Every structure is written in structure tokens, then in C-alpha cells.
Amino acid sequence: MLDSNLKQQLTTYLQNIKTPVELSLSLDDSAKARELSSLAREIVELSDRITLTENGTASGRVPSLGVAPAGQAPRVEFAGVPMGHEFTSLVLALLQAGGHPAKAEAALLDQVRNLEGEYRFETFISLSCQNCPDVVQALNLMAVLNPNISHVMIDGALFQDEVGKRNVMAVPSVFLNGEPFGQGRMTLAEIVNKVDTGAAARQAEALAEKAPYDVLVVGGGPAGAAAAIYAARKGIRTGVVADRFGGQVMDTVGIENFISVRATEGPKLAANLEQHVLDYDVDLMTAQQARKLSRKALVEIELENGAVLKSRSVILATGARWRELNVPGEQEYRGKGVAYCPHCDGPLFKGRKVAVIGGGNSGIEAAIDLAGIVEHVTVLEFGGELRADEVLQRKARSMTNIEIITSAQTTEVLGDGQRVSGLRYTDRNSGESRDIALAGIFVQIGLVPNTEWLKGDIELSRHGEIVVGSRGETSVPGVFAAGDVTTVPYKQIIISMGAGATAALGAFDYLIRESVDDTEQAA
Structure with a gap:
């Protein structure tokens, strides 16, 4: 699992563990379970402060890995194999469970420790999502600091049935006590302030007292x-x-x-x-x-x-920020099939048909990336020709599951009330309106300045x-x-x-x- 360079780096990091840490595995006979077991055993070999059991994890998901101070039930859990962008999340969980201090403001850490009530967080992620680790790491830290908080990272690509049942169409998607809590990147401060209802008033008072x-x-x-x-x-x-x-x-x-x-x-x-x-x-x-x-x-x-x-x-x-289409259905199905980050949400559409709106560099790059995951990609470009660099155009046209439609004006996002089912566009040459059946729509039409205020x-x-x-x-x-x-x-x-x-x-x-x-x- 881990190459020699990564093992050497990890060994150095694990020296920061101050108190014993225990890993708990929940396994079956699947290939991913064997992969997770191999990862856990390699980690244990790198530090005498880490032990391993196969007692299972609290969520019951298989395969999964729990991380906790020795002798405690794990409140931090990884359902899936935490590699890719989430490997750092695993390393930080090991260090924090082992007593290594977190890099966050002391006041914010105290705010987490003082939260009352029970908070069971679940975060659906994709391993290619660069936004997900921030959320996972923030919630893991909260679970380490406060015994009333637990957190499970769930690899959406591995737990597809659960993704479907809970209508997860974008990552990261966070659930709290079984109910939707938030989507997209969130910082530790944003999460804490959302559950701590009195935080905003206290912060406003403190900010107002600052000298010019x-x-x-x-x-x-x-x-x-x-x-x-x-x-x-x-x-x-x-x-x-x-x-x-x-x-x-x-x-x-x-x-x-x-x-x-x-x-x-x-x-x-x-x-x-x-x-x-x-x-x-x-x-x-x-x-x-x-x-x-x-x-x-x-x-x-x-x-x-x-x-x-x-x-x-x-x-x-x-x-x-990302420019929006501003067509009917876009806001209704945002996070339910309408997405703006192909790297983050692409794996959730594995084996299905999607569209990319925009024929510039970002749009064609998104189409090329998605083509390796999904069944088919339709690129819709408003202008009469693509605006992407020629090298990207050649690559896209060489891929058999990418279709490019120019002079196409997207007019509506279609859905069944729960998720995207397609889109409607107008052929700007003929004036004809056409529908395409789709599971996802990735909007890549540039940026708009944050100046409304x-x-x-x-x-x-x-x-x-x-x-x-x-x-x-x-x-x-x-x-x-x-x-x-x-x-x-x-x-x-x-x-x-x-x-x-x-x-x-x-x-x-x-x-x-x-x-x-x-x-x-x-x-």
C-alpha cells in the first residue's frame, strides 16, 4: 500500500504520538477490506504506540477503520480506504488521538470542548475531492476533543447503495444525527458556529470591540x-x-x-x-x-x-466564484445533480451520463476527466466553436464517450423533484428545443466577481x-x-x-x- 518514501515520511510524523493509539477494523472478504487491512497493519509496523484490533466499528459499515486513544471506543471512523486526499485526514486523526495538539485557535478548541448534547456526524466524500479533507479533518478533531461527538468519513464510491438511499449528489455532504447538515467545504469555525447557536452574537461583540x-x-x-x-x-x-x-x-x-x-x-x-x-x-x-x-x-x-x-x-x-447558468431548475437541483466541481463530485456519477456546460479550458478539462469515470459526457458550448486550447480539443475529440455540441444555449435543468434527470437546450442555429437525459450537470462557464455588496x-x-x-x-x-x-x-x-x-x-x-x-x- 505505502511506498518506501511515504513510509519514511509517515514514520517521522508518527513520532509525534505521545500516548497509545488503538485502531479497530471492521472487515469482510472484499478486495477493499483486504486493502484497508493491509494499510492498517503497515501503519502499526511503523510505531510501537499504535495497536490493532478487529473488534469492529460503531457504525457497522464494512470495511471501516476506527481510530481512538487506547482503551476508548473509537469516535473517529473511516468507512472505506482513506487514501488519496484523505490520507492526510488519517494521519492527523492518528496524531490527535495520540495527544498531538491541533493547529487551531485556543478559543475555538475550547468552544468545541464545551459543546453540550450529542452530535453524530457522517460525511460522504470522494477520494478525488480536494474540498472534502478540510471537512473530514475538522469533524475528526471535534470528535477527538469532545466525547459527545463522533464522526464517520464515508467513501461514496464504495457505499453506493447508501449514497442512493440518502440522495447524496455532491461531496462533501454532511449529516448530523441522521439529518442533512451541510454540503461543500466548511471550516472548523463554520461547523462549530453552526451548532453553537450563541456563537454569532459573541463573535460580533468581540469584533466590534477591536481597535481601528x-x-x-x-x-x-x-x-x-x-x-x-x-x-x-x-x-x-x-x-x-x-x-x-x-x-x-x-x-x-x-x-x-x-x-x-x-x-x-x-x-x-x-x-x-x-x-x-x-x-x-x-x-x-x-x-x-x-x-x-x-x-x-x-x-x-x-x-x-x-x-x-x-x-x-x-x-x-x-x-x-463560479458563474451560474441562471436557468430554471438550477438552484432547485444544486447539489442534487447540478455541480460545479468535477473533481469533487465526478465519482458519484460513475457509469452514468452527464453534461458539461462550457467549452473553454475548464469545461474541456472537466469533460476529459469525467470521461474516465462516467458512461458518457455531453459538452454544450454556447458559441459556434470551442474556446479551449487546441491540445485539449484534440484530446476530447479522440475520446469515444465525449460528444461536443456547439451553438447550444442551455435553457432549463430538468428533474424528478429529487434529482436531475436531464437538461433542455436550444439549438441556436435552428431554434429547435431539445432535451438530453442525464444524471448530472457540471457548470464550467467562468467566474463572477464577489461585488454585490x-x-x-x-x-x-x-x-x-x-x-x-x-x-x-x-x-x-x-x-x-x-x-x-x-x-x-x-x-x-x-x-x-x-x-x-x-x-x-x-x-x-x-x-x-x-x-x-x-x-x-x-x-
Whole structure:
């Protein structure tokens, strides 16, 4: 199961285990059970602090692996073989069960420990999903910290019957005490705040008491991270407020054009960005959304929870999100067959027919990836020809289970009330309306800037992007912007980082000049 390099790395990590850990196996005679048994036994051989039993696991799913401090019933369980993106989740579960401290804010960890009531979490994942490990690791940590919490990771590709019965059409899908709890990426803070009903009010009160910043960055993607680092290095009071750290990078699988880094993955790059920011004196506030910008004596950012943060200057780096079709049925069947991440949700459609909407690079790359999993892929492109690079087009056309339809305008998502059953499109050449029977629809038609909350308060382009100058300045004095949310062309990670640095330097120059102006006026 594990090659020599991975065993060597794992041996090093397992040295951090402080107290004994016990693994519990639940097996049958299937190939996956033998694979899981082999993985568990290899891990046990690498550490004398880990033991193995075959007493079964609490959920009764087979095959499954439980992880717990020795002598305790396992509250962390992996139903399936936790390899791929979930191997890190397994390693962290071993370390945390063995007493290795978690990397999270002390106040948040205490909040988990103090949760009252019983919480039985189940998370359906796919091993190719780069969003799933964050959710799995957060819930595993909660289960380690609080004896009233348990968590089971379930590989949806392995437990297809359960996926069908529970109508799981997107990953990660989280259930709490048997009822749907949430879909998509969620941070530890977001999960805890959702179950701790009094958290929002307490956080709003604490945020409102914060002293004004010199630079407040709104957004935690590459642009926001670069801006925060450059501002903090100037020795000025710097804060970052963001819904989640990493932004769209967290949804990016392979990154091969980030100069000096030959290849990496989005979540890994995002984690490195966050750690770099935290190396400086930066006040990082996550799980927070901005809803209003006002220019008064200071620039004020009002958050969704009602708190108001104040700063002498602000850098807007709120990024972008997947563009939606905006057709009937899309929202009704979102997460029930309508998806935006082929890497995450593709395995749930194994052996079935799907469509990809969009003929650009992302759309054709999605079709190629999906073709290796599903029965058939139909690509629908609005224009008269594909916009993807020629090399991608050639690859797609060479695959026998990919059909490409151009001049096709998607007009409706069809379903049976529970899940997607197809889509309707109009042939733009003939005007004829046609239906396609499908199990899933993957939307890949570009990005839209996150600026709805800024309309009327700052100058936006006709595409909704923040209009910026050469130093990142906007139409509002003291307010700068950077990254995919702006009019800067070419939405790339490296360009966003450069723009973030530019905006921070622009803000610092603004603060210097503002201080001089204030001094002159006082004289």
C-alpha cells in the first residue's frame, strides 16, 4: 500500500504520538477490506504506540477503520480506504488521538470542548475531492476533543447503495444525527458556529470591540494574503477578514504554472499562504462575510453578524466564484445533480451520463476527466466553436464517450423533484428545443466577481469588477482592491499575488501622504 518514501515520511510524523493509539477494523472478504487491512497493519509496523484490533466499528459499515486513544471506543471512523486526499485526514486523526495538539485557535478548541448534547456526524466524500479533507479533518478533531461527538468519513464510491438511499449528489455532504447538515467545504469555525447557536452574537461583540486598523484586508485568497504580508512588513496594524482562507485556490486541483514551484495543489498552496500570513503580526478573522462598505472619518466594513470594523485604509480582495447558468431548475437541483466541481463530485456519477456546460479550458478539462469515470459526457458550448486550447480539443475529440455540441444555449435543468434527470437546450442555429437525459450537470462557464455588496458604494465595471488604477486605488479614497475581483486582466494566482502587493504598497503610500496632510492642516 505505502511506498518506501511515504513510509519514511509517515514514520517521522508518527513520532509525534505521545500516548497509545488503538485502531479497530471492521472487515469482510472484499478486495477493499483486504486493502484497508493491509494499510492498517503497515501503519502499526511503523510505531510501537499504535495497536490493532478487529473488534469492529460503531457504525457497522464494512470495511471501516476506527481510530481512538487506547482503551476508548473509537469516535473517529473511516468507512472505506482513506487514501488519496484523505490520507492526510488519517494521519492527523492518528496524531490527535495520540495527544498531538491541533493547529487551531485556543478559543475555538475550547468552544468545541464545551459543546453540550450529542452530535453524530457522517460525511460522504470522494477520494478525488480536494474540498472534502478540510471537512473530514475538522469533524475528526471535534470528535477527538469532545466525547459527545463522533464522526464517520464515508467513501461514496464504495457505499453506493447508501449514497442512493440518502440522495447524496455532491461531496462533501454532511449529516448530523441522521439529518442533512451541510454540503461543500466548511471550516472548523463554520461547523462549530453552526451548532453553537450563541456563537454569532459573541463573535460580533468581540469584533466590534477591536481597535481601528491601519490596513484592513477583506478577503483571504492569494491577493489578500500578499496584501496582508506586504502591509504587515511595514510595521502597521494589519487585519484580514474573510469568509474562508484560500478563496478559489482551495477549489483548484493541479497548479503547474506558479513560478518556482513545479507542481502543487490548491489546498496545499492555501495552507502555505495562511501560515506565511500568520508568521507576521496580522489579526486574521475567518468565517466572516462583509455586507457594507462606508467611507466616514475612517473606512468602515460592516459584517453579516452586525459588527463594524474600522480602518484608515482597506484593501478589497474578495475574489470571484463560479458563474451560474441562471436557468430554471438550477438552484432547485444544486447539489442534487447540478455541480460545479468535477473533481469533487465526478465519482458519484460513475457509469452514468452527464453534461458539461462550457467549452473553454475548464469545461474541456472537466469533460476529459469525467470521461474516465462516467458512461458518457455531453459538452454544450454556447458559441459556434470551442474556446479551449487546441491540445485539449484534440484530446476530447479522440475520446469515444465525449460528444461536443456547439451553438447550444442551455435553457432549463430538468428533474424528478429529487434529482436531475436531464437538461433542455436550444439549438441556436435552428431554434429547435431539445432535451438530453442525464444524471448530472457540471457548470464550467467562468467566474463572477464577489461585488454585490459593494454596488452603489464604489465604481464597478459593466461586468461587476472593481475599477482600479495602477496602484490598486479605487473610486473611494483610502480603499484599494486587488485580484480577481478587479478589472486587472488575466485571472491568475501569480497575477493576483502581485496585485495584492501593489495594493498594499499603494495603501501604505496613501497612509504616509494622509499623515503629512493631517500634520500640515494641524499647523
